[in-house]
Structure formats: C-alpha cells, structure tokens
Amino acid sequence: MPAPAIRIFDAPRCHLGEGPCYVPATDTAWWVDILERRLFEAPFAGGAVQVHTLPLLVSDVSVIDDDRHLLAAEDGLYIRSVADGRLTRYCSLEAEDARTRSNDGRVHPSGAYWISTMGREAEVGLGTIYHVMGTRVTQLYGGLTIPNAIAFSPDGATGYFACTEDGRLKRVALDPVTGELCGILGDGGGQAAR
DSSP states (O other), X not given: OOOOOOOOOOOOOOSSEEEEEEETTTTEEEEEETTTTEEXXXXXXXXXXXXXXXXXXEEEEEEEETTEEEEEETTEEEEEETTTOXXXXXXXXXXXXXXXXXXXXXXXXXXXXXXXXXXXXOXXXXXXXXXXXXXXXXXXXXXXXXXXXXXXXXXXXXXXXXXXXXXXXXXXXXXXXXXXXXXXXXXXOSEEOO
C-alpha cells in the first residue's frame, strides 16, 4: 500500500481553528479561526494560504457549490460568495441570545445541516444542536455545554455527537432521507427537544 501524500500548509497559527472543509472541484481546503475572525483558503496544488478577514465569529464552513459557502456564525447562518467574500444572512440562529455562538456543524448525506451552539464562556447548559433544512431550523437537543463531534454514518441512518463537558459520544437513529431524529441508540445524553 503506497504511503498517503501529506501536505503541510504554511499558514498563520490559529487561536481557535475549527470547521474544516475540503472542496474537491477546486482541490482546496478551508477552515476558520473562530476567535480571530479569519477564514483560511489553502489550495492543494500549491501557492500561499490566503487569509480572509470576517466581520463576525464563524465556527464552520460548508460547501454549497463552486461559488458559495455556508458559514455558521455567532448569530446565524450566512452564504459567502467565494468570488468577492460578500456575506448574506441565510437564517438566524440564536441571534437574540448574545451569550451564545455557533460551534460544530456537519452536512448530513441528505443535504440537511446539523449545527450546534454553545455559551461564549462555555457556560453549562447553554449548548444546543439544531437541524436545518432550507430555512427551517429545528432544535434537536438542548441543555448541553459544548456540543461537538457531529458526524453521520455513510447511509445517513445514524447520527453521532458528543458533549465535551461529559466526554460521552451519543448515537441516534435518523431518517436517512431528511437527517431528522427517529430515536436514541446510544446513551442519548442531553435533552431531546419536544
């Protein structure tokens, strides 16, 4: 088996680096530095890593298409134009609560988006996980502290997440067509939304 190709990017150090994504069409990696409000763009083909300044705290980058990204930010989800960096608010997410910001996010195989929020000072119980389909935002779990590690099985029938505070991985049954909850498979910590 051949050794995997490894590329080390020469990029400025992040204060709190998060939310990486890879775009196969452009062979480019993207990630953010939440606290320094920066977005990094790293082409695998070579060239310098570009750093884009952001006007708000952003925790996750997801690809919409070759021209647009979805950014999870402190007060909502934004569409970012790759060409000029213009941000357009897509929908609000806890915009009325200045104590919280977005944290971890992942796109489900159905195209739905799971995004978590947490207290800016990691306050106990302020964390929540949401399901976003179109502009419909539905709370899945609340009462968490630092929701992280959102992931999905390849078939979309199982979802995973952790609360960094309690150190347990949760496993939940999902509708593979929508990415919505069907039931709890693991310990199911946190409080299920009703």
